[in-house]
Amino acid sequence: MNLILLNPNDLTDDGHVCITDPRRLTHLRDVHRSSPGDLLTVGVQGGNMGKALLKELTAERAYFQVESLNEPPPAPLPVHLVLALPRPRMLARTLEHVTALGVKEITLLHTKRVEKSYWQSPELRPDKIYQHLILGLEQARDTQLPSVILSKGFRPFLQQQLPALLNQRRGLVAHPGMANACPRGISDPTLLLVGPEGGFIAWEVEQLMLAGCEGMHLGPRILRVETAVTALLSRLF
Amino acid sequence: MNLILLNPNDLTDDGHVCITDPRRLTHLRDVHRSSPGDLLTVGVQGGNMGKALLKELTAERAYFQVESLNEPPPAPLPVHLVLALPRPRMLARTLEHVTALGVKEITLLHTKRVEKSYWQSPELRPDKIYQHLILGLEQARDTQLPSVILSKGFRPFLQQQLPALLNQRRGLVAHPGMANACPRGISDPTLLLVGPEGGFIAWEVEQLMLAGCEGMHLGPRILRVETAVTALLSRLF
Numbered sequence: 001m002n003l004i005l006l007n008p009n010d011l012t013d014d015g016h017v018c019i020t021d022p023r024r025l026t027h028l029r030d031v032h033r034s035s036p037g038d039l040l041t042v043g044v045q046g047g048n049m050g051k052a053l054l055k056e057l058t059a060e061r062a063y064f065q066v067e068s069l070n071e072p073p074p075a076p077l078p079v080h081l082v083l084a085l086p087r088p089r090m091l092a093r094t095l096e097h098v099t100a101l102g103v104k105e106i107t108l109l110h111t112k113r114v115e116k117s118y119w120q121s122p123e124l125r126p127d128k129i130y131q132h133l134i135l136g137l138e139q140a141r142d143t144q145l146p147s148v149i150l151s152k153g154f155r156p157f158l159q160q161q162l163p164a165l166l167n168q169r170r171g172l173v174a175h176p177g178m179a180n181a182c183p184r185g186i187s188d189p190t191l192l193l194v195g196p197e198g199g200f201i202a203w204e205v206e207q208l209m210l211a212g213c214e215g216m217h218l219g220p221r222i223l224r225v226e227t228a229v230t231a232l233l234s235r236l237f
Numbered sequence: 238m239n240l241i242l243l244n245p246n247d248l249t250d251d252g253h254v255c256i257t258d259p260r261r262l263t264h265l266r267d268v269h270r271s272s273p274g275d276l277l278t279v280g281v282q283g284g285n286m287g288k289a290l291l292k293e294l295t296a297e298r299a300y301f302q303v304e305s306l307n308e309p310p311p312a313p314l315p316v317h318l319v320l321a322l323p324r325p326r327m328l329a330r331t332l333e334h335v336t337a338l339g340v341k342e343i344t345l346l347h348t349k350r351v352e353k354s355y356w357q358s359p360e361l362r363p364d365k366i367y368q369h370l371i372l373g374l375e376q377a378r379d380t381q382l383p384s385v386i387l388s389k390g391f392r393p394f395l396q397q398q399l400p401a402l403l404n405q406r407r408g409l410v411a412h413p414g415m416a417n418a419c420p421r422g423i424s425d426p427t428l429l430l431v432g433p434e435g436g437f438i439a440w441e442v443e444q445l446m447l448a449g450c451e452g453m454h455l456g457p458r459i460l461r462v463e464t465a466v467t468a469l470l471s472r473l474f
Contacts, residue, residue: 002459074458096461097461100458100459100460100461100464101458101464101468102458139459139460139461140458140459140460141458184421184422184472185421219311220378221311221337221339221377221378222239222337222376222377222378223338223377224333224337224376227337227338227467230467230468231338231470231471232471234455234469234471235471235472
């Protein structure tokens with residue numbers, strides 16, 4: 001928690017901050033080892049960041065006086081990430097990595113090699129997803145929550161969502177064996193598509209190419225989804 | 238396990254392969270769902286990769302006939318990674334990520350902000366480290382085992398190891414707030430130094446600069462060590 005991320009409920013009417021949830025209280029006490037008088041980094045969800053003075057820390061609440069709130073959050077990455085739904089534990093970690101890296105738009109997609117049971121995982125509950133996004137923001141010192149869309153069919157995605165997503169975006173499909181290497185240091189608005197652990201099937205890659213995407217690869221090594229996504233985002237932007 | 242990594246004990250005198258350890262047997266049966274007649278990707282530790290025909294799979298052993306062994310492993314990254322010792326669970330995952338990405342030389346370093354108790358963790362036992370390196374190689378389809386050196390003092394590292402490590406290598410210290418951004422797509426032999434969760438202290442950065450390293454940063458976001466290391470390696474090489 002490199003940033004105390006505040007939601008509207010944490011703000012009192014007179015411009016103070018009052019935190020009461022056990023997770024952040026425990027973190028302030030046991031990890032930050034904070035005590036009254038400490039100046040801590042805060043940020044308002046969807047808004048600016050700044051400093052707040054800790055006035056009181058008890059088992060029930062942390063009470064702050066806001067000193068400044070004029071630093072904008074870091075710039076987002078110009079990317080919409082379409083990720084074949086990974087297995088639940090990998091999903092949790094990947095959501096934290098990509099949120100910390102600055103991704104703001106995420107679509108989780110069903111493809112042929114995604115196990116259908118993954119769509120039943122409790123990790124896909126909105127509150128669980130929200131929790132991982134918050135951890136990513138707190139880690140990276142960011143306030144802008146990503147949006148996560150679940151797209152449970154490949155054909156409907158192809159026909160109903162992909163054309164709009166490719167409007168004004170460069171579509172890049174990460175897939176082993178493609179002719180071109182992953183581009184470096186681009187700034188174009190991008191739609192980045194990453195397949196599941198076993199990869200997209202040939203037909204899926206073909207359809208994505210027909211829709212206007214370019215294929216690219218990260219080299220001969222086969223990486224886990226969470227490693228691959230971080231490596232792709234870092235090389236691209 | 239995208240590659241069945243063979244150690245010398247797995248090779249029989251007549252050029253066959255016999256695997257008897259429960260981990261790989263379970264993986265072959267439950268994840269690969271292999272059966273006799275399957276052609277699988279194998280590689281000899283430190284040597285070439287190729288294909289082997291599964292002849293027999295029982296609860297006690299998997300018996301293969303080697304069909305080919307003439308593909309060299311993928312090229313290593315030209316980097317020696319010096320990593321401030323992360324907390325044990327993060328270490329385990331980071332070793333797998335960086336091995337999969339092709340790092341072959343790793344030094345785990347003590348710095349001021351590394352908790353001393355981490356050096357007592359069972360994750361630092363040679364057999365545990367070896368296990369994570371093997372998982373990284375099996376994931377990425379590689380056969381060349383990285384070396385891992387434990388360097389338990391910053392001053393001795395600075396005086397006794399760093400000068401030799403910087404001989405013919407470009408030293409790069411990843412640290413927030415440095416003037417230059419992380420370079421992209423270099424091919425120089427590199428010594429990459431990455432601090433602990435709270436960063437190097439100012440004195441440590443100063444000493445590394447005096448020894449001839451360059452500072453560089455990955456942007457304003459604070460990343461977890463495992464995310465940062467993957468992002469750095471992918472952007473650099």
